[in-house]
Amino acid sequence: xxxxxxxxxxxxxxxxxxxxxxxxxxxxxxxxxxxxxxxxxxxxxxxxxxxxxxxxxxxxxxxxxxxxxxxxxxxxxxxxxxxxxxxxxxxxxxxxxxxxxxxxxxxxxxxxxxxxxxxxxxxxxxxxxxxxxxxxxxxxxxxxxxxxxxxxxxxxxxxxxxxxxxxxxxxxxxxxxxxxxxxxxxxxxxxxxxxxxxxxxxxxxxxxxxxxxxxxxxxxxxxxxxxxxxxxxxxxxxxxxxxxxxxxxxxxxxxxxxxxxxxxxxxxxxxxxxxxxxxxxxxxxxxxxxxxxxxxxxxxxxxxxxxxxxxxxxxxxxxxxxxxxxxxxxxxxxxxxxxxxxxxxxxxxxxxxxxxxxx
Amino acid sequence: xxxxxxxxxxxxxxxxxxxxxxxxxxxxxxxxxxxxxxxxxxxxxxxxxxxxxxxxxxxxxxxxxxxxxxxxxxxxxxxxxxxxxxxxxxxxxxxxxxxxxxxxxxxxxxxxxxxxxxxxxxxxxxxxxxxxxxxxxxxxxxxxxxxxxxxxxxxxxxxxxxxxxxxxxxxxxxxxxxxxxxxxxxxxxxxxxxxxxxxxxxxxxxxxxxxxxxxxxxxxxxxxxxxxxxxxxxxxxxxxxxxxxxxxxxxxxxxxxxxxxxxxxxxxxxxxxxxxxxxxxxxxxxxxxxxxxxxxxxxxxxxxxxxxxxxxxxxxxxxxxxxxxxxxxxxxxxx
Numbered sequence: 001x002x003x004x005x006x007x008x009x010x011x012x013x014x015x016x017x018x019x020x021x022x023x024x025x026x027x028x029x030x031x032x033x034x035x036x037x038x039x040x041x042x043x044x045x046x047x048x049x050x051x052x053x054x055x056x057x058x059x060x061x062x063x064x065x066x067x068x069x070x071x072x073x074x075x076x077x078x079x080x081x082x083x084x085x086x087x088x089x090x091x092x093x094x095x096x097x098x099x100x101x102x103x104x105x106x107x108x109x110x111x112x113x114x115x116x117x118x119x120x121x122x123x124x125x126x127x128x129x130x131x132x133x134x135x136x137x138x139x140x141x142x143x144x145x146x147x148x149x150x151x152x153x154x155x156x157x158x159x160x161x162x163x164x165x166x167x168x169x170x171x172x173x174x175x176x177x178x179x180x181x182x183x184x185x186x187x188x189x190x191x192x193x194x195x196x197x198x199x200x201x202x203x204x205x206x207x208x209x210x211x212x213x214x215x216x217x218x219x220x221x222x223x224x225x226x227x228x229x230x231x232x233x234x235x236x237x238x239x240x241x242x243x244x245x246x247x248x249x250x251x252x253x254x255x256x257x258x259x260x261x262x263x264x265x266x267x268x269x270x271x272x273x274x275x276x277x278x279x280x281x282x283x284x285x286x287x288x289x290x291x292x293x294x295x296x297x298x299x300x301x302x303x304x305x306x307x308x309x310x311x312x313x314x315x316x317x318x319x320x321x322x323x324x325x326x327x328x329x330x331x332x333x334x335x336x337x338x339x340x341x342x343x344x345x346x347x348x349x350x351x352x353x354x355x356x357x358x359x
Numbered sequence: 360x361x362x363x364x365x366x367x368x369x370x371x372x373x374x375x376x377x378x379x380x381x382x383x384x385x386x387x388x389x390x391x392x393x394x395x396x397x398x399x400x401x402x403x404x405x406x407x408x409x410x411x412x413x414x415x416x417x418x419x420x421x422x423x424x425x426x427x428x429x430x431x432x433x434x435x436x437x438x439x440x441x442x443x444x445x446x447x448x449x450x451x452x453x454x455x456x457x458x459x460x461x462x463x464x465x466x467x468x469x470x471x472x473x474x475x476x477x478x479x480x481x482x483x484x485x486x487x488x489x490x491x492x493x494x495x496x497x498x499x500x501x502x503x504x505x506x507x508x509x510x511x512x513x514x515x516x517x518x519x520x521x522x523x524x525x526x527x528x529x530x531x532x533x534x535x536x537x538x539x540x541x542x543x544x545x546x547x548x549x550x551x552x553x554x555x556x557x558x559x560x561x562x563x564x565x566x567x568x569x570x571x572x573x574x575x576x577x578x579x580x581x582x583x584x585x586x587x588x589x590x591x592x593x594x595x596x597x598x599x600x601x602x603x604x605x606x607x608x609x610x611x612x613x614x615x616x617x618x619x620x621x622x623x624x625x626x627x628x629x630x631x632x633x634x635x636x637x638x639x640x641x642x643x644x645x646x647x648x649x650x651x652x653x654x655x656x657x658x659x660x661x662x663x664x665x666x667x668x669x670x671x672x673x674x675x676x677x678x679x680x681x682x683x684x685x686x687x688x689x690x691x692x693x694x
Contacts, residue, residue, distance in 0.1 A: 068554060069552055175640055207636055214633050214636065233553075278580065286561075288558055
């Protein structure tokens, strides 16, 4: 990795369990993303895929974003790299407001922000060798010569635990896990400070999944990477994340240190999600949520989770809950915390039993 | 229904072999698989991609393309009748009627040009006859059974109007419309969110209790299978490596591969700790290792393992295992 220390953004290698250094590397404030779909003979369908969310990620930290499909977690990841435009709010990465960057400045900023996608079958070009795919960012951004790029490609391929001799093979010759390693090699080729992993291990078998997670952890410690780790698998997110955000219908309903969110969830949705994790020796009754996510084009007025919540109150149908600080770290947006049986930051388990709808 | 004698087993797979035609000629992908499913029993068939679990399940109803596949040996008996040699005409009366199947991808298994109701009614009319109207009413009833709200109206919807979870429930309704005795569910919850997964698993368990059908549940998710299955069959590289009652498997696995899978289940991890992995990857079918097929990835392998392929042996009450060293190993289950 000595060859390409391009700028000062690579900090000293951290210990395996670093206390994240300095201030936030990524700061998201009141971000909204709106999709408009034109329709013939009908008003356009407007979807607020991301609705007024705020969070930050410290340098060297892994922030996990969980939620069901349609919750807006992937859109959030894309908006952070300006792969989709923001309708409102700001995204500051290493001091630059990404939402305002364009042209050359955007291209320069993107060198330090990379993404690993879910499906390595479609994110690697099937008609080029993996060496060509990994070399492309080096040639575009670093203006490396063919030979220098090749050396660097070999180095990268070995860094992700594969043999350099694999460089001239085509994607179809690799297994899913190996392909994902190659996608990671390409993502770290330019020494990015910030990497968005969008369901990066979801398509892999359990035994390979762990290999790739261990690799991501090793790279983070070695190069001081900062991750936004998007996944629907809560167990994996718990393992890899320092802090976690839970999304529902375009909003972040709860954030906090991973340990706190998993052991003492403060939002009814978080609790239901956790109870949905399969467990061979379940002791508590599983909470099975009824119904589906509401149509994001017609979200309910008030709290987004009201249609499936066992604790719904009148106020939930009127006002969007404001974030409240939670004991043990983080914030939750739920009226239970502020109205009715006031929890004021206490975990949900402090609520009296009998989750019937309140009058 | 013919009042023949009722065998104790609903489905018996015995020494099943399946070959695929590849560039390298005929390649064996399922090598002597045997297990059975009793009436009202839920059996989980577990394995990673490439283990042969889906091929095994597809060959039960002979759904593999005959031009590229062959079954050089073995039996698949449904209530005593061998499905392997059965003429297609007879088989068609069993498919979707007595044995039905649910697939992983609800969007690709539904026809976008027909309403959900039409698609559920089609199988019912084929097997049970009756008027269009009666079949359509039956379709609405089925949608209601699988928990689609407002089923009477939604039965006229097209697949694109359903969410992913609803489509999967519609597929289950379609599979159950003729009240099959055996349901084969191939990764029915895999592409779905955890909350929807929980709904589908709860639904399958309820259907078994209400209709008494046997279920063969194919998945790569050991956690999911534990919640649902009575018995688990673990496959690796085309072979069954272990069978056991579900909880026994989790408490005390007998095969190192099962133990590896259990330890790799993600919920066990603590932040910052390296996650346990199984080194290497599943072998390609044309390059199977000598002796035990798992030996190159096994931390316990010695000369005996590579010398000869291990036999599948009975190793306890209702338990079988394909490992010659299992008695000498102290394998740990999921904590």
